[in-house]
Amino acid sequence: MxxxxxxxxxxxxxxxxxxxxxxxxxxxxxxxxxxxxxxxxxxxxxxxxxxxxxxxxxxxxxxxxxxxxxxxxxxxxxxxxxxxxxxxxxxxxxxxxxxxxxxxxxxxxxxxxxxxxxxxxxxxxLPVTPLCSVNCKGLCPTCGVNLNTETCSCRSDEGDPRLAALRGLVLHNA
Ligand SMILES: [Zn+2]
Ligand SMILES: [Zn+2]
Structure with a gap:
């Protein structure tokens, strides 16, 4: 230098x-x-x-x-x-x-x-919060998938965790 x-x-x-x-x-x-x-x-x-x-x-x-x-x-x-x-x-x-x-x-x-x-x-x-795109959906806070390229079933389960368990069951049976 x-x-x-x-x-x-x-x-x-x-x-x-x-x-x-x-x-x-x-x-x-x-x-x-x-x-x-x-x-x-x-x-x-x-x-x-x-x-x-x-x-x-x-x-x-x-x-x-x-x-x-x-x-x-x-x-x-x-x-x-x-x-x-x-x-x-x-x-x-x-x-x-x-x-x-x-x-x-x-x-x-x-x-x-x-x-x-x-x-x-x-x-x-440098930007404080750099973004790949203004519409970046980020990662799913539950399962960690990149929501820009993948979908997961976690998002509708926000809220009651017992409901989440039930939804999982329904999906599994279907
Ligand atoms: Zn991004
Ligand atoms: Zn997820």
């Missing part, structure tokens, strides 16, 4: 444009964070960096397509990632540990950790 450290001395007054589109880097992020997520079309982050006395303004976009498990049925849900963001990364005060900051120091030289910025924006761009 070291090569995605941008030294502040490399950012000119008019700003600097950087890209993070290496599929290996994105795959490594997903692996490191044990995220159940596959890349369908390449993830690409484009950043514009502008320095200021107190830190660095980061303006960017993140695009791509991924699959994650559907929050109802656990089958693949295709998610289009399309995010715009703007953050100000502040220099930490001397002697304090700014865990929130994406600015890292090596030999007292400040760098922007571009990888960390992109990863954070990616995580923020």
């Amino acid at each position: 070291r090569k995605y450290f941008v030294p502040f001395s490399d950012i000119p007054k008019e700003g600097k444009v950087c890209e993070l589109d290496d599929p290996l880097i994105w795959r490594k992020f997903l692996q490191d964070f044990a995220m159940d997520c596959r890349i369908r079309s390449p993830l690409c982050a484009r950043l514009a960096l502008f320095t200021a006395d107190t830190g660095c303004l980061v303006r960017g976009t993140l695009t791509g397509e991924i699959t994650v498990p559907c929050s109802r049925c656990a089958e693949d849900a295709l998610v289009a990632v399309n995010a715009d963001f703007e953050n100000f990364e502040e220099f930490s005060d001397a002697g304090t540990v700014e865990s929130e900051s994406r600015i890292v120091y090596e030999n007292a030289v400040p760098y922007l950790d571009m990888g960390a910025v992109c990863w954070e924006e990616f995580v923020l761009a």
